[in-house]
Amino acid sequence: MKSIQDIRIRFVGAGNMAASLMGGLINKGMTASQMTASDPGQNQRDYIERQFQILTFGDNNAHFGMPDIVIIAVKPQIMKQVLQDVASSIRRTHPLVISVAAGITTDQMAQWLGLDLPIVRAMPNTPALIGQGAIGMFANQLVTKEQLLMTEQVMDAVGTSIWVTEEGNIDAVTALSGSGPAYFFMFMQYLQQAGQKLGLSETNAALLAKKTAIGSALLAERSPESLQQLKDRVTSPNGTTAAALESFTENNIEQVIEQALNAANDRSIALSKEFD
Structure with a gap:
């Protein structure tokens, strides 16, 4: 299994939740060079580069590389648009996709990406910003054991994570700890x-x-x-x-x-x- 020092991550969306994950991962030993991020907001990109020295891009597909994990950290209302935009890069590289958006199912994400892929739904909460998050996670059947362990490493960097075995339980996690x-x-x-x-x-x-x-x-x-x-x-x-x-x-x-x-x-x- 890859250690935290070997995992390559692309963030699509670089808001508060993505930033908390970046900070937590760096505190756990990951380097800025292992991560890239895309976000439409210039101010947010400037903040990420200044705070973490992580390269950022306005185009979701720019300098995509070959990430092990793509973390989709955008609001549910724009998830479809964002996934369709980045679909060609994800289909080319076939990474593990982790979504932190409420409500959007793994089947919907696979449909918008146009390919069956390993997908994890994760629901962090705002205390992740100080390393005290409570995070629930669900993995579809295509997620490998190694990818499960990688997901745990990423999420445990900002708090405490648990797995649920039914996707519907993520809605309960959202209601309890997410909100x-x-x-x-x-x-x-x-x-x-x-x-x-x-x-x-x-x-x-x-x-x-x-x-x-x-x-x-x-x-x-x-x-x-x-x-x-x-x-x-x-x-x-x-x-x-x-x-x-x-x-x-x-x-x-x-x-x-x-x-x-x-x-x-x-x-x-x-x-x-x-x-x-």
Whole structure:
């Protein structure tokens, strides 16, 4: 299997998610010369070259080379157009294709490329920008064992990755961890606002909300106990925590969260149908 120092990667799309992957890979030992990128935005290309010294191009097919992996890092709405544009280069080189776009299926990608190819759907999230991503992945049947391991090396450079065996599960990953950071940001925002209404300053309320979230997440990650057990350890009978949790329960927070994830899951599925 190729090591991280031997894998050649072409990024098609060089936005925030691509940049986080580039930074993570360089931190893991990959060199700038192993990667190239294309993006229509001159400002973004200038940023990538300045930040990572990676060669960039406005044309998706320019200096394509013979990459082991092509990472398609564009929005779902332009995926069809981009894949059709780069199809001749991908058919010529036959690399592993990794998509980080929500909703678009491996069958749709193969159809737009005009060839059955090894394709992985990966769903990173924005904490990948600081090396703390949670990434779900699905591989079609043409992906080899070596390519599975290469994909893990790439994604583990920016966080923690898991495989799912059913492609439909990627929509659930999108709903849980792909969109999930926004849920926690909203919850922290509401904690801050509620703290301010109780008399705390904006600065102090924001600091307490953020540090409580960070500390709780780290404790949950490092503790062998379940989330239920950790919650119970904070909750004394008839105490302040119990009063807050009772209020959450009375307001059906479990149902609210389930409905939110269902909405995100349904939207991910609907994205693919827009291109049928």
